[in-house]
Amino acid sequence: MLDKNGIAKRIAKEIKNGYYVNLGIGIPTLVANYIPQGMDVVLQSENGLLGMGPFPFENEEDADLINAGKQTITTVAGSAFFDSAMSFGMIRARKVDLTILCAMEVSETGDIANWKIPGKMVKGMGGAMDLVASAKNIIVAMQHVNKAGESKLLPKCELPLTGIKCVKRIVTELAVLDVHPTKGFVLLERAPGISVEQIKNATAGKLVIEGNIPEMKID
């Protein structure tokens, strides 16, 4: 089974040279730590920055330089600032190659719910609805099951939707799966030490298992 860093490490393998990437809050933020040295990747922060760098050194933090999670950050060589309309303009115009974000639920047709638990959590969708509606490629980082052991990969989302038919790939603590528009969740890889049976039991939506499912390589 993978921990949060393991999920981030596995997702980092999906990033290709020359990509512009938007990382959501939570596990997706950790992905930045595992982008291979020397790979040419530009991180977009939707509050208005291309070329997000690591956290600043102590006493070098700047209140005017933050990321979409409101954390103090730095820029890298070749970075650019812009306003929020242009930021979502480049997202809508599909200039961003890959969007990585968290989800509370994903359906077997690629619907995603990650912004609201009625009566409990109503913090707002931020940029998530814009991102999922327009992204060329969306990878979701999530837990396969909730704390009660119930699957979060469902036939149909139960929580209010963030977007429909948009998720392409999911990486959980148990598996890597693709979302096929008609077939459902297609199992691609197992996490180290996890059996196909365990993944089957943890997946409520349609699960497609074709041939031998390899164990994922993350290092």
Add this chain to the structure above:
Amino acid sequence: MNKVVKNAEEATKDIADNMVLALGGFGLCGIPENCIASLVKKGVKGLTCISNNAGVDDFGIGLMLQNRQVKKMISSYVGENAEFERQMLTGELEVDLIPQGTLATRLLAAGYGMPAIFTPAGVGTEIANGKEVRNFNGKDYLMEHAFDPDFAIVKAWKGDTHGNLIFNQTARNFNPLVAMSGKITIAEVEELVPAGELNPDHIHVPGIYVHRIFKGENYEKRIEQRTVRKK
């Protein structure tokens, strides 16, 4: 073309009860601290605030919420604010949550003289309820109307006496869009210079969109999430 006013008090003097305000900033980054303080002091009530966030409990728009001055918030993300959550759950505060890009582009549309935009954000979700859906090239889009705030309030890094504005780093965020959206736009700046001193090529918002400008004081520039690494 001199747009200079003395201070926040003078700039906000005719903001009255039940008006619609748009405010710049993302989180606590680039928020108009002086004008917010002045509105809190004035005590105007029943305000509708268009702002990406609602501040934190004791800073930013959170100060106006504590003071029960806000009737309605139009925002994309309102976490980190316990008083906000309390007022929303008790129904004291009306809240319209909309996608961040939709919020930005509805402000942009106001400044560009366009009545509405079409965006795919929210198609198939509960925020599409009651909205016109149009299909372009095989994809569905929601029609969303331009904002029309009575006052727009922004914070810039530098400005000149003509109201030309330059922002600093990610403190730009919603500020240029908010600045363009107002019937009356107020800009508070860290540095105010005579017209002619800013390079015209470096201006982010031309002064035609700005009606009042003043040099702000005592900026706290609070950091919401201080994250650092070791040397």
